Amino acid sequence: MSDLKRTPLFDLYQEFNAKTIDFGGWALPVQFSSIKAEHEAVRTKAGLFDVSHMGEFEVAGEGSLAFLQKLLTNDLSKLVDGQAIYTAMCYEDGGTVDDLLVYRKADEQYLVVVNASNIDKDWDWMVQYKPESVSMKNISEETALLAIQGPLAEGILQRLTEETLADIRPFRFKADITVAGVQALVSRTGYTGEDGFELYTKSVDAPTLWKQLLSEGEKDGLVPAGLGARDTLRFEAKLALYGQELTREISPLEAGIGFAVKVNKEDHFVGQDALKKQKEEGLSRKLVGIEMLDKGIPRAGYEVFVDDQSIGFVTTGTQSPTLKKNVGLALLEIAHTELGTKVEVQVRKKRIPAEVVSTPFYKRPRP
Template sequence: MKRTFLYDEHLKLNAKMVDFCGWEMPIQYPDGIVAEHKAVRENCGLFDVSHMGEVFAEGEEAVFFLQHLVPQDISKLHEGHAVYCQMTDEQGGIIDDLIIYRLEEEKFLLIINAACIDNDFAWIEKNAQGYDVRVENKSEEYSMIALQGPKSSDVVEKSGIFKHMQPKFFSIIKTKIDGCDVFLSRTGYTGEDGFEILAKNEDISHLWKYLMEIGKEFSITPVGLGARDTLRLEAALLLYGQDMNKQTTPIEASLGWSVPEGKTADYNGRDVILSQLKNGVARKLVGLVMTDRAIPRHNCLIYKNGIRVGIVTSGSISPMLGVGIALGYVDTSKGLKTDDIVEIEIRGRFFKAKISRRPFVHKFYSK
């Protein structure tokens, strides 16, 4: 199993380590998932996300290459800014979701999912052919820490980067933290204000210890993958491989907001995606909040009046709301809409849930 450069730090903090996509990662620390979750909503938490992949794309035609790679309009992405998008195949199926950062006019950074790195990079290289662009997979050189929660900005300020110097929501700057070169971006996967800090492997454990130290007065807490999952679910952020995959398109995954209709450049799967935007889709991702006392889980079936209408892709308890919440796909032909009641089959019994607006917990981004 692979280990991140923060492995020893996790052991020192008595983390419970598990196998996550071939990486030995902390699922939780002794405080437990609920406490870690609340720490991020109320103060701030530190996550090791070094397993994620970093791909750089640089060259005169980097923009044209990326325009072809994703449905998002990268021509409109300004230097120092970032955008959430998906890589799609010719059928519009999602190969991975990612954030693209425009570091310089002709230099981009793509942050991709850990489980997808090899597959993604093969796809990226294939698609880069014919463009004047150099693509490099630097996942083995870089590590990443996420600092998330309402006090994150205070912690970064404490490191010497004043608030007015900090990157704004979905922006990135190149800076130094305690002498280490970092990319500091205002992004994350929790629905809270926060940062992601990308640094070279050799600097990451120093940065981790430094942030844990200066973060003490802001009650900083190390947070494992368990709370990362409940935080992203409350924020209704999709998980690749679970809430979307190659068999789902961005439109089906209710990610249409990241597919600008006016984009003129061609991209993989454009015909399918535009047709779905125009004609609709047979199934669509929705949010579900349990009105009965039960916790929906991955693969639970969804029914309406005894007829099967869908399936849960992610489900858990919401630590903030104290009720079961889920993301799932429902047939659009059934005319289900927000606030409609459906039934979810959990261990052979049926429990009521309401189709709900997303996110389940209000997002508190600092824009």
């Protein structure tokens, strides 16, 4: 593990009995107690995640909006200061470079947040389209990112800041506020299907913020949570993971994030023609939920069959901690994606019956 990259919180992991793994070249905690316990804490109370491995680019200068509009599938033209947007970045053929968040900090000043495994690739992709008037700075190494997620997240975080967090609506943020004595950008975003916040801060300040949050939230049941629970939480909420639901070969439309693809936006973007054609002609495959009808877990990569014909594959699957059912997301030929369609999943040497079901598997109860 010594040659792996480490976040600013690595030295604190052992204090909380973390089990670390190699995750895309990073030494990251897969769990602190157990995946199920951490998952349950986020669904019912709150969990704290270290996601400092994510990448952050600052984009600024004249033409920044036009530059991002050319690269991104969503429409950034209506963003206001203090607003974030989820979007994708595509190749000319509609395959996915990455999915990401863009924060508008001011006119022609943006923060772009990319997946850790794609930092170098995304940077190179963006630089080749960058006009001279736009500056890009990779601030990934000097930036830490903590996520506090769950129904009690706001109450815990509120006790550590004088800012009124209720004023920060979903996909809004405040750029420079004080939390537990530390300066942070606080965003009402997350990757769990729950309410919560993501806090961007300087790497050197991350350990202080981590400890203060856990100390303040202890009486509320706040626990440190690892990558394992992050994955089961996002999976239940049908939030795409790059490398599984989204890849070079899988378009955003096929992956079910068409809401972030504006094929008719006036600012032409890379991949727009291919995606528009996909939409107009109809998808040949799409992402659906499946539920196993017999014992067996549909793991990523397992083939899916109908009448001995391979019709697709599982992108993510597990036993849902919330539903207590073996479920998966699968990219299937469009003819077999109707709800109730019976399919079979190749689990090792056996084909196990399953059924196409509605997604997301979990929706947060509305207050």
